Amino acid sequence: MPESPGDVRPVKKGLALRGLRELLLPRPRDTESVDAAGKGSLAVFGPPPETMADKRGRDFASFLRKVELFEELGDADLKRLAQIAHERSYRDGESIYEQGRPGIALFVLRSGIVEITRRKRNGHELPLATLEPPASFEELAAMGCDVVRWTSARARGPVTVVALGRPDLDALSRTAPLLANKLLRKLAEVTARRLQLLVEAQLSEGEERDPTDGPEKPPQRG
């Protein structure tokens, strides 16, 4: 398990996700230049200091305002969203969700650090990312799909998350369809951006590995 934010590859500027503390794929080849890589990763992936959520935020709605998913929502919409949100606290090492299980909620990290991992066929846990506030994760579970989690999430230290359940969001689509529409669009945008980030990371690794090769080889799957 990488301890420092050095396991990252720089990607295109402007392509960032709020709260993505470190992207742990692809695997690092040079672990001696952690500090330099860490600085580089923070410059690319780390959220601007002013967008980091207040870990002790008292007002739910004001916390939700800082989340990328909800940045386009007005005060009334945020208040309505706060009515269907559930705050959950997890101990160090406690599982938030597990790979292979169904999922019905999306999570927004309010305080603490969450580690995203994927279990390989041989049983080894492959770390994928660590998240810090105000990151959101498992958005697909809220988009009306029958989701089976493809990763696991575990608390690193005490963690507080805000969970939004799919049934409550479905009910919201009936009572406040405009709000539900805004959320869905934002969810789709975040999901697409996350996919692009991962693909760019994979391509960057491919280029770095053998920059002298003429034709570009397709990125190898991890």
Next chain:
Amino acid sequence: MAPRSRPSAVEVVFESFAAVAGAVLGIWLLWGIRSLILPVAVGALLAYICYPLVTGLERYRVTRGLAITLLFLVFLSAATLVVSLVRSGVSTEIRTLNFKTRLLHKVNERYQDLMGLDSSPRGTPLYRFVHEDVDPIVDRVNRFLALTPEERARFLEAHTRPDRPADSDVLLAYDRANFEALQRRGLASSSGGGVRDVPSSSVTRPPAHREKTPLAALARILSTWIVAPTVFLFLLRDTGEIKRAFLRLVPNRLFEPTLEVLADLDRALGGYLRGVFLECVLLGLALAVLFVAVGIPILWAVALGFLAGATNVIPYVGSAVALLVGLTYTFLAGEIHPLLPMVKAESVAIWLVVGVLLVELLKNVALEPLVLGGAAKLHPLVVVIGVLGGGILFGLPGLLLAVPTITILKAFVSSASLQLKAYGLV
């Protein structure tokens, strides 16, 4: 994370004892407030049925408070209308006395006819078979409906004065017949009236409700049923606080399964309740139309249709009540004027039976599939046993709440087992 140490035997015993004590205390408290269970359940179920209306109004930018106020005003207006209609039907004391006189005469006349007591004092074989059980009931009905000496004096005064109503002669004849019937039964008082306060030898004990005044009974009912509108209002006002508070108590590993189970329960119960409510309304309307068609006055038809529709919350009871109240009305009413040309006054009862059967068929073939669909489909045997069992165990609350309870339990068990398996918890 350090593994949690296994609990000691003392801890296990203590926790088990605390759980049992908590359960016993909970059951004792529930038993103590059992008179509130039905009003709370009715208020909660009504709130559940009306919740989509409130959220629907919110969608059109009506605030929740205003939406609830509007809904409450609609209910209040409907209740006021019903009360005023009932009161207008029996608005004066003389109308009440007329009604009781007519009703008592019809009951005695039909009983005499049915048991053959007009032609022979020994009556028919049926009478000889059942009279020991039925006579006390008829005595009780006579005692209840008979006018007291003071009431009879007012009745006679109203129907013997110069400006008496047109049907006074008929009513006076009924009154004489009633008095003779009371004398035959040994229930008439020497002053010439009913015998409500004189116990008959065939009665084992006086009715318990006569020990309390109407005001005390009303106060008792209000003190418990005031809970129903209170629960109704506060549940409608809730914007998710109750659900959030409940989920706070759930451990993290059960959080998502609990969300799924709650969603399944909401779908099952909500669909069933709203479907049943709509079915009751439509059934009541259909029966009201039927009653009007066979000649029952429109006010009575609406009232009886409403009653039959309301009792349809208990499965299979709605049509039975419709048949009973319809036949009772035709049995006791003075004159029937059917609207349909093929329905004759003499055959109203038969047409009523046919009509109720047709409405029941319409309900089963069209209303239920359309309105209820697949919502909480229960096997008819489960429904019958559940309703009867609920009635035996808990009386009227058991009859009313049996089917919703079975629906909730069925949805909970099937959803919980599915989710626990899916999340790897069992």
